[in-house]
Amino acid sequence: MNRQTMLRNLTPLFAVLLALSACTEPAPAEPPLAGAAIGGDFTLTGEDGDPVSWSDFEGQYRTVYFGYTYCPDVCPVDTQRAMAGLKIFEKGHPALGAKIQPLFISVDPARDTPAMLKEFTANFHPRLLGLTGAKAQIDTVTKAFAATYSIGEEQPGGGYLVGHTNITYLFGPEGEPLAILPTDEGPEAVAAELEKWVH
Template sequence: MNRHAMTYHRTLAALLLPLLPLALTACGSGGAPTAPAQRPPLEGAAIGGPFTLVDKDGKTVRWQDFAGKYRIVYFGYTFCPDACPFDVQAMMMGFNRFAQAHPGEAAKVQPIFISIDPRRDTPAVVGQWTAAFSPRLLGLTGTPEQVAGAAKAFAVYYAKGKDTTGGYLMDHSRIAYLMDPEGKPLAMLPVDKGVADKGAAVAAELEKWVK
């Protein structure tokens, strides 16, 4: 991870740390302790906002098009040799596991992959890549300006990395955001758990917040 990425993650941590739920108990009128309702860990964070991108067919897609749906949002790129495929596989394994157990709730969720490499990730390329993981996963790309605007709205870091024999790499943050039906942030899905648990950690987090 380069110096800019480290600075980004320290900034993001400083933003999110005060929003983490506190382990507190309250006393009821009878004196017995009662646990407060759990609050979303990202509640109140300045994450998410309007964007205009395109799907695999070149059709314009806007953030407001998903109003009324929960959204899973991950930024990455299709030429990524390891992190993105592993993260997205874990994300979709968890979503599919959640969908099998709770089909009604899963119908309210739209998983979204947004490319941070618009130079190579054309609509067709993104569409083919996302289809390999799930027909439910919507792949989006756009102009460099459109992608930059979307990434800024979601506090996502990315930058062109080193050149390799197979082409350049991209440095980027690895976060799968769960957003509520109003487009407000709820939590970060634990895609870092990988696929070893077959998506159990991601599915558990979805069960916690998607109602």
């Protein structure tokens, strides 16, 4: 078989392969935290003093951030960017945005009363819910959610700082970990990440 005949015979095969590749859509990417051992049920105290459990939000997406209201810089910046990103996403996708419950879990239970948390969260998003509890409860929850915190020494003039993980997690409707929201890149990046995984 000469070269020309061989090429003629292969042409229909190439055409079929080309048509198949055009029809095949790329498989959806798996969420970056898929399968990670992060999360789990808990019950803490909400802003109104009532018990709030992780299972209360079954069927909803959830964002989770561990911080504290006396935080001088990191917590307000991270929370502002995450909630501004959520607002951008809500504006473009109101129905999907309504399926996301943002949570702020305090790592400073000695000072963060429900009233303090309510005042803090009101600055960022009308649905952002602050949670607190006894230190033993917070220790259990931070461990389950792969977060850490450490209470600093008393400062001159009173008060103390709390070192903590500053990650904003996104969880799916069944409480499964999906992704970390890129708050360091700003609200638009947060909205783009929500766009990828909230359906």
